[in-house]
Amino acid sequence: MSQSTTTAESRKLPFYAAMVEAIRQEMQRDSSVFCLGEDVGQIGGVFQSTVGLFKEFGAQRVRDTPISETAILGTALGAAAQGMRPIAELMFVDFMGVCFDQILNNISKTTYMSGGAIKLPLVITASTGGGICDAAQHSQTLHGYFAHTPGIKVVMPSNPYDAKGLMTTAIRDDSPVVYLFHRALLGLPVMNFIDARFAEEVPEESYSIPFGQARRVREGSDVTVVAFSQMVPKALVAAGELAAKGISVELLDPRTLVPLDMDAIFASLEKTGRLLVVDEDYLSFGVTGEIIARVAEQLDRIKLKAPPRRLAIPDVSIPYSPALESAVIPQSRHIVAAVEELMTFNL
Structure with missing residues (x-):
């Protein structure tokens, strides 16, 4: 069990900004890291999950996609198999039902079925959870589905510090990672009516949090x-x-x-x-x-x-x-x- 501490100078960031900072720092560090998904480009993600990245890295590394979750994950799978490190956003975790075959039968099993010859350093991100009256098709969490499937790691941060550190670890991992961020924790100004933890101290330098440490x-x-x-x-x-x-x-x-x-x-x-x-x-x-x-x-x-x-x-x-x-x-x-x-x- 680990305590989240740092000796470096810290600033206060909301969850979404801490998460984006981790992606930005990994994209700066490693040219094989790129983002893809619906509205992740100039809009910066409907939940600001890629805000500012398009301006800094351009359309080649922050790729807007058609409305096709299967195409998004198929592209990410192929890129990861070729040595890239894609971060594929599916917006709502509920939408993973559209491309569940890609997750269940391809992404989770490729490394196993290739005898370890093919690594898939792939991060799948999505918003999750209820509390904002998005009804039955946009309010689920569904993390149990992915935890039940061998070959996938599942990450669920609850605060800005962990959001950054766990995202860094997820991007660097050589296995598929499902990274779920709860909308009510993001700290977005347009969602400030939600009982959320808006901002906490987050170090400016890059850091990682090991998986499997409560x-x-x-x-x-x-x-x-x-x-x-x-x-x-x-x-x-x-x-x-x-x-x-x-x-x-x-x-x-x-x-x-x-x-x-x-x-x-x-x-x-x-x-x-x-x-x-x-x-x-x-x-x-x-x-x-x-x-x-x-x-x-x-x-x-x-x-x-x-x-x-x-x-x-x-x-x-x-x-x-x-x-x-x-x-x-x-x-x-x-x-x-x-x-x-x-x-x-x-x-």
């Missing part, structure tokens, strides 16, 4: 809360409310889903004995259940004080209505209630 967001002794992406700041708010009630929450942010830092979770549980996993994905057959299953397999050495609890989206499509959307996506109030319930057990 971040302890808050130290505690009564219950371990594991949360991803936008669920991290929500869980942090809940932890503050619970502290006022005398309940000490240890909050872990795995940062990457594949690889997953289970050692950090085990170490925390040996101290707290209680576990809540919070995820903005569907409940059934999801990441929450996977983490709890891995904990259950270690119950011979980890003694729990309460049955593990999971909190995720119930098995329904995400509604358009603000009230209904807020009801199905886990909120701080749901985390508080789940932790309070856990504290009533003492096995």
Whole structure:
């Protein structure tokens, strides 16, 4: 488990700017890095995920594409196989359904089926998550789909510092990486009505964060809360409310889903004995259940004080209505209630 620290002089950047800075620095460092996707050029991405790059690097390295997700990933796959390092943006993670064959049967399996002869240093980026009333086809997270597929690494930053460091690592990795950024965390001026973490200290120099190292967001002794992406700041708010009630929450942010830092979770549980996993994905057959299953397999050495609890989206499509959307996506109030319930057990 790693703490995010730096001795260098830092500035405050919003999530989207930190992410773009990592891409810019890697494009400056390595001429094989390039971006492609819908509106990534002069517009700079509909979520400002490539803002300013077209002006600096030109149309050859920041390529606007037709509206064809299959073509985008097919191009990225071919370029990566030839030694380039493409960053392919698909705008919304929901759109990955259009080109899932490319991901499931080509990108994830090429290195394996070539006996390791073909490396695919490819980053697939997309916005993810709800909270802004984009309805059922534009509000999903879907990271569990990619984590379930061997051959793909899955990255889910929750703050600007990690957004930059994990993007740097993703670009330099020789394996396919799915990098998902939550729209409610981006800190875009046009989205400032969202409860988001807008700006944090981010070093100007390039740095990387190793995959598979969780971040302890808050130290505690009564219950371990594991949360991803936008669920991290929500869980942090809940932890503050619970502290006022005398309940000490240890909050872990795995940062990457594949690889997953289970050692950090085990170490925390040996101290707290209680576990809540919070995820903005569907409940059934999801990441929450996977983490709890891995904990259950270690119950011979980890003694729990309460049955593990999971909190995720119930098995329904995400509604358009603000009230209904807020009801199905886990909120701080749901985390508080789940932790309070856990504290009533003492096995």
